[in-house]
Amino acid sequence: MLIIGGQGRLGSAIREAWAPHTEVLALTRQELDVKDAGSVMKVCEAYQPELMMNTAGFTNIDLAEEEPEEAYRINAYGARHVALAARAVGAQLVHFSTDQVFQGTPDQSYEETAYPLPVHTYGASKVAGDRFVQAIQPQSLIVRTAWLFGTRPVEEEIHSAASSSRSSVWQVDPSVIGCPTYVPDLIRSVERLLELHCSGLYHVTNSGSCSIQEFREAVGALTPALEWPSRSSQRTTHRARCPERVVLDPAALTRTGIPPMRHWHEALVDWVNRNA
Template identity: 30%
Template sequence: MARFLITGAKGQVGYCLTQQLTGKAEILAVDRDELDITDQSAVKNIVVFFKPDVIINAAAHTAVDRAESEAELSEAINVKGPQYLAEAANEIGAVILHISTDYVFEGTGAGEYKEDDQTHPQGVYGRTKLDGEIAVQKANPKHIILRTAWVFGEHGNNFVKTMLRLGKEREVLGVVGDQIGGPTYAGDIASTLIKIAFEIINGRTDVFGTYHFSGQPYVSWYEFADAIFAAAETEKLLKKRPHLNPITSADYPTPAKRPANSRLDLSKIKAVFGIEPSDWRKALKNIKAYSS
């Protein structure tokens, strides 16, 4: 039975990975309480002890706005941690799968970003995630970097849960309408990583590199919120649906600049692995699970 070390096990994707791999592999799922990935010796010790075939790094400093004032912490978790995991994996011949983000791009271009398009992060979060990608690439040739965007799921904090909470508290909501992306269900990210991992375990050696995976169709945050409330209304989660107003990014200033265009080109992952985009509308049909 294959052995998987999962970091960030209490996060949105890490939780789904643990759930989906149970019974299919030997799992060591750790969060920051069990393993500080910024501690190089601790990382090496746990990898040598467990001897995983695959490490999936789902740990990250994802608080985009806080990252602007916590640059050192972001650097440690998003760059050094992945580097240490990749180095330890390389030493025992293991594969590392690492989750990255659309924030590595400037987000001002037209169309969908391909894996080899020019990166130009606009903030600390994006910069450290890009540096983490580079660190993984240098440390271990047997790597998969999976860039994704707009992650949501039943477990953890995310936009869907925030909208459901605000929908109960307010009659009118302003939601940004000039940022476009692909909402991505955490469970689909997990199943994608697992599929890739098992293909590698079963002998595929020509697939290492960087891939994009996100949801479709592409929408604005305003359109995503509208779909969330439509699903909530169908399931009678709200007494009254709030009135939504589209606002601009300028109307809602944040410490970190958000990409206006987060659309990722998904043709490579489909061509190589036959993996289809995440169906976020299908995931919203389980809206009751997000309101608990």
């Protein structure tokens, strides 16, 4: 398995989960730049992976407004380069996407068939990347997810929020509503989809939704001795307007026969207990 973006939060977690039973090559941005089509093709031809996980991305929502060309080079054309290389070597491709492809509504949950209508550059660049993958490698697995947590011990992850971009669940405005996703649960669902030889677009998050404030309060209740960094609870001025409520409906998972992922609060308790 080749993990593109292998040193990021998600890529690192996938590497740790799969390494005991799979030969894994996890490449950093320095080792494989998705913006360079020739480099991506050369690496794939050299290693001939059977499975490719594309976790690379320009995820800083605010910075994407200042650097839209770079966001598209990585999120859109980078995905295109990866899909072309996967097709050339006959590899199964798993491409990770985001809930931010939708505009958000106060009372609607989005199934996979819902039409994307992003409200910022980051979301638009991810839509473009998803469409490249769908067109070039139709048998790929595209996984839309949201609000990742649980890649590190609780205290370490929360305190890293002070230097995180708004793509981090810890830096989203407190009133925003979405679906928290425990990374180990996400990885297990992806493994199940691959076992069933599934392809196409899937929404994969933990069950339930909440506001960021509710999520933080739940973490605080489980870790009363933990001191939060001040920045993580402050509302700041943002360049990009983000949707106020995006809830993903895992309709495709249900049709496949895969049970919904457990509620996010149950997963949160598991994460805290594992790191107690």
